[in-house]
Amino acid sequence: MPIINMNSSNAMVLLDNHLRNYKPIAVEFTINKGQEGVLKRFQELRQQGINIWVNSLWAKQNAEHDDERAVTDPSIYDWFVENHVNMIQTDRPALLIKYLKSKKQNP
Numbered sequence: 137m138p139i140i141n142m143n144s145s146n147a148m149v150l151l152d153n154h155l156r157n158y159k160p161i162a163v164e165f166t167i168n169k170g171q172e173g174v175l176k177r178f179q180e181l182r183q184q185g186i187n188i189w190v191n192s193l194w195a196k197q198n199a200e201h202d203d204e205r206a207v208t209d210p211s212i213y214d215w216f217v218e219n220h221v222n223m224i225q226t227d228r229p230a231l232l233i234k235y236l237k238s239k240k241q242n243p
Contacts, residue, residue, distance in 0.1 A: 137189070139164040142171040151177075155186075162187035162223060167199045178220040189223035190216060192232070203228045210235040 138154040140147050154160055163186060178188050191197040201215040203226055213235050216224050226232045
């Protein structure tokens with residue numbers, strides 16, 4: 137599974153190379169605030185059967201939509217759902233599952 141760090145100047149080239157040469161089952165993305173342009177590709181990738189993995193662990197991995205903020209505002213997790221992320225690595229699984237169930241999302 138490729139890991140695409142949006143801090144890299146050639147992140148989109150790496151992504152396109154993986155898509156062209158391999159057919160990954162999933163792609164992990166690291167997205168800082170201000171790098172959300174890649175989000176528009178997530179729906180397209182999902183339609184191709186590719187899973188999208190984004191960590192919710194630390195703010196620098198998810199454009200500041202992290203577990204610590206979710207403790208006081210679980211709606212932080214909406215960002216993942218709205219952006220077609222279907223693999224979320226979290227240190228707060230009970231909180232995430234409870235929230236997704238409340239929104240009628242499949243955890």
